[in-house]
Amino acid sequence: MLLLNYIKLAWRNLVKRKLYSFINIGGLAAGLCACMLIMLYVAHELSYDRFHKDSDRIFSLMEKIKLEKDTMQIERFNATTASSIRQQNAAVESYLRMGNQPGESIIIQNVSNPDVKSEEPDTWFADANYFSFFSFPLLSGHKEEVLKQPFTAVISATTAQKYFGSTDVIGKQLRYNGKYIFQVSGVMADAPSNSSIHANILLSYSSMAGIASFRNAMAEERGFGGMFFKVFLKLDDPVHAAAVARNIDRLIAARLDQGRSVLTPMNRVHTSANFNPGFNLRYLKLFPLVAALILLMALINYMSLSTARATVRAREIGVRKSLGADHKSIARQFYAESALYAFLAFCLALLLCQLLRPWFFNLLELKVDVSFLYHPLVLLIYAALLLVTILAAGSYPSFVLSRYNPVTILSGKMSRVSGGASVRKVLTVVQFGTAAVLIICSIVINRQLYFFRHAATGINKENVIMLPFQGSMGNHYQAYRQQVAALNGVQQTATARYPLYGGYDMWFVMGENNRPPMALSMLSMDRSLFGLTGLQWKIPPADMTQLGMPGKMVLNESAVESFGFTGSPVGKYVKLGNKEVEVIGVVKNFHYKSLHSAIIPLGINVEEDNTALWGANSPGCLFVKVAPKQNMPALIGEIKKIYTGYDLQEPFSYTFLDDAFGKLYTAEDRLAGIFGWFTLLTVLISALGLLGLAAFSAEQRTREIGVRKILGASVVQITVLLSKEFIRLVIIALVIASPVAWYLMQQWLQQFAYRIHLQPWMFVLSALIAAITALLAIGMQTLKAAVGNPVNALKIE
Template sequence: MIKNYLKIAWRGLVRSKVYSTINIVGLSMSLAACMLIVLYVGHELSYDKFHDDASNIYQAETKITFGKDPIHIPYLDYSDAPEGKGSVAGIQEYLRYQKVSENVMVTNTENPSLKFSEDKVLFADPNFFEFFSFNLIKGNKGEVLANPNSIVISERTATKYFADSDPIGRPLQLFGDEIFTVTGVSADPPSNSSIGFDFILPISSMLGMEKYKEDIEQGHLNFTTLFLLDESADPKMVEAGLLNSFGKNAGDDVQKKYLLRPLQSLHLGEDWAKNKYIGIFPLVALLILILALVNYASLSTARSTTRSKEVGVRKVMGAPRRAIAQQFYFESALYTIISFVLGYFLCLTLQPKFFELLGVQVDNAFIFSPEMLMSLVLLLLLTIFLAAAYPAILLSSFKPIAVLQGKLSKQQGGIALRKFFTVFQFGISVALIICAFVMDRQLDYFRHADTGVNRENIVMLPFSEKLGKHFGAFQEEVGSLPGIVETSSGILPLYKGHNMMGVQSDNSDEMIFLPTLTINKDFVSMMGLSWAIPPKDSIIKMGDRSAVIINQAAVARLNLEEDPVHQKINGQYEIKGVLKDFNYSSLHHKIGALCLFIKNDPSYKWLEKGGVLYAKVGPKTNIPTMLDGLKAKYQKYDNEQPFEYYFLDDVFDSQYKAEDRLAKIFGVFTGFAMLIAVMGLFGLATFTALQRRKEIGIRKVLGASVENVTTLLSKDFLKLVLFAICLASPFAYWFMDKWLENFAYRAPMSWWIFVLATLGTLSAAILTIGYHAIRAASANPIKSLRTE
């Protein structure tokens, strides 16, 4: 019987080529879109779950509260972890690691030509491979990091430096003159690991390196610290135990607390925006799938009248309703399986470009993992069930006497339901179009907003302590390069972080934690910052330890007088001027208080540990040539650290990756949704024109023009599309208004966005319907009436 069902289904598929193509193409596209989102969301939610003890591993972080200002520091001191393990019940094991912040030059000393700049270098405790479940291909887990001069490299790194030869026992040179011996080779960390590495060095080696030794001994170097807890341990009790052991309150206004965050939550927790939006992506996938299923159900109910006599005859011959429903389930399963196979290959074809568009990396091991393959199988089963449910129920419910007497009512043909489906499809499409427009407009607003900072044509060049010792000469030489019109310097690149300082509020005992930037005298003018209260002294005289510049937000935050110049903060720092507020961080947040310390001496000691050079590029400058000049000057003073640079406007834009990713997904799948909706309308218009061909023939014989017939066939569909637009627009407005509340600064939702979405949707509908309407109206009425 199943064989007969499949034969009938295949014949129907071949006979009705237009409807079959629309259903299969629409379903395959929607399934491909769903698969891509399932892969992306599944990958984001799977981070670090591959570790054997992942559910019992927690990262410890410090929470320091100054007055009412809490600050979360995701690190512990060097000695905290061993002390915690020894004194706090429930801690089974600990692991400390630290990622080297700057790129490291690595050289194969046996072949010095193999010299590369590396950005994935970690220092870690010797139990790294026992604590985690990374696959160690060569070496013993408990011994590979036991010696200070040992190093473990990833498989891709072993190929990069040693080709096909065995790297064990071979030397590598890092940090200028430090020699390490390869003791292990690890499989490349999977793409869903929050800990990425190519080189792992033992923490013990840091004690023998001058650049780290002093900071560790003085407790100035913090480490990412993870604890493996007993299965029965309560994380809250462990937090309390850590506080009692070595983290009690530091003062009346300063409180210290320790928090444990599950390892599996670290990836999304690092990016609040990504965490917020990750739930939207499955909703988009579901909407795309529903649109395709609506297409299938709509065309199936529209064609129900052509199958009604078949159902009537089978019921008269004794077929039970269950058997008829079963047949239509098999038919739907055939359509869905064909669509699924096509969609799967479409997904595999598109996934590299899709993930590149989103700026994420997903390796093949995850894509073809059993968990992902099982998710796709569940998607197939769900689609088969949803696609078949309504058509099977509807078609198996026909009464045989009414069908065979030609008394099948229009209501049984599902006219009302098809109208609902049309409204639903175009309503979703219009809502997605509006959302995509608003998101793109908000991102454009970010990129072109007046932040109070002149970001254009400014290059940021980080440098290490080695170059910092010669910074005065380096800055002078950079300033003399063709195309460089101005230079400045600071401790940190703008928009990539800032320091913090505890400040006693004026007229209050409250301690306030304020962001600080340390810059040189040219920074203010170079960045185009504006003065609210200009300094009364020359800015050259402000370069001493007791001078500070604040912004307007700091005046309000510290309860200072309207003109606070010459007042002191903490009784120590004299205010020399007040800058107008400017955005020194993301536009997600309102401008906060800020203190700026100006240092004038090019050889000032804050440069000894590195910093960043800002270089303003003049108009009509050949950028590649200018960058080559910068690189040559950099390598003149530091040929160990790799040459890196950032354009300030690119760094500013990178703060909105999550929103950019969301807008791209909405843009791509809005196109999918619109195409699926148009395909459904195309199928319904084809069927309607075919069903009414005799009516059209009679009207033409009686004198109706092509315009009259075209209007007759089009107006009902266009009414439904307009109704869908009217329903969807307020919902889209409400949803986007809620989304824009996430930003302190937002672009207005202009009326033209809704007009443009309406015109675009109507144009697509008119072109789709008009093709069939004009074709039907232009047909020879004799052919339509020949059978009468």
């Protein structure tokens, strides 16, 4: 009954003071909504692969080879790697291999309805123990049998609907790359959004022996590494991982490979930069801090306004205390009020979270299953947010208000009681200081991203389309290229084995003066790509006709330096694999990887422009330089029409070179997006709190303002009088925030090999944004009070 009375009082006060209720509940809801969104994202990222029963015992294998300026990572191994490891390590309970041809386009076709076909990149050959090794649900079929026989397949529920219009598909047939027929033996549930393994189609490992391309390539594999298989090991106990890794290193050394093994627990694969290069764990750890700061801003607003309005509630508290109420009962009353406000804010935050969730995940380019929203971890986070909000929001106000002396209050001396004024000043400084730090960080992050995208990379990325093609282009590649080159608006064409920023080969070569073997990145392309991308010569070939001749190679400046050549490297030889290759020229360094790391040694293998190399025997990429101000959609449509006239099997695809470069900075884009929007939210919450304090201050000084106006004070003088204390607090906040932000951003920039320098204008701009926000927040209230009729002000008792 007592609690019900507390709630009635709280509701009465909420309705009576609509402006303060809006600021308190609205600000708190905005902060909680931001926290919910951020923590939902963090929880989802940290939950990857934890649904597997043995996720702590399953390890993913990688081999890392240390280069002079970089590290090469090998994630694919040959067919015998896993069994060799199992034989030499008693701690390895079982293993699983998942394989396909990297870069190969896989076309799947319904045998009974050939018109239904599509490219399926998430198609893997897998060992028969796939469903007992992992915990992916199998909707139909027996998990021990579905992948046991050659040319059997398990498909996801979505894939079954796509090809057959039903999930009742056991016994139906699919054609793989136009040649091999697989019988569907099982249907699996779609992989959850928090799975690092996504497989739409699983093909039995035993089928690979019957596929010529795999059979021949697997027979030629040597050493420890290979082309096809990701390897997963299940240990009897996670503590044995280090010992198993040491044994694998010995196996690597015995096979004359030069790397070291890395075993990553399955539940950390997604957050590992080794397996997920676009992921930055440091940023993920930063997001909960941002969420905490936003919630802190909202709570500061609540506590500041609650204590500021102490004089309004003082008489009520005095009467209650004189009638026998102790400070505990009064504290409980204010806690009940805080609980009601927090609960209303929480409900509003849940509604906002549901409305903004699609936008937020689109911003992060992230897919989250709806079912994850009801995951126990998410519900626990929401409950914790509600509990923390209630406890934090009610603690300080209830403590301050319940401690008032009834004699002081009822004797009319409350005006001389501070009511937590000093604490409010500190909270205001903290609030705007935090906002200023976030503003500076947002400015620096966006400038670094701008630098990335506009730095001179040595490659002309403007108006270049990259068009990958597969071996199914056959002997038609030259005709295809000639027709594309003849289109209006096409200035140049060129060919390379890989799209730029989409891959390169790696070789180990010997340098001069008995230097140890070093890794050399290798790009294979025709001579036209030099001009199309604007690569600059440091030492051009004496005879340009040598470009494309067998046994010739071009190096970049970094490779020349790393090899330790004395004098000009032109005419000298390096051992590339089993053959000697002559250096015929040197190009200036250019960025063929992201600007996160320094430029590493590169060799360019210039191939003769012929059909035998491009199209007939291997995939490649056609580069098309387009003249400015062209109708790109129409031109791409014409190119697609030409492409489909020669290749009916592989779907047409394209990428702009500048877009491919931009995708190298996905993690920073996400950081900038989150920081930008939540910095704006923090500034708005801070401004909202300042608005409430300014309104309260103007209300409390109504009589003073009236007297000053009668005595001749101008509107400007009164506005300055009411504003100067708040502006002084904002200035103090900016002075404290600047060195904090400088330190944080200086540390963040150190991770980049190429970076901007912090400039004074960044801090000045941040100060201007904070100051203007503060002036706008308090200006309306102070101006309203300053222009008011002094007669009305003096009527107030």
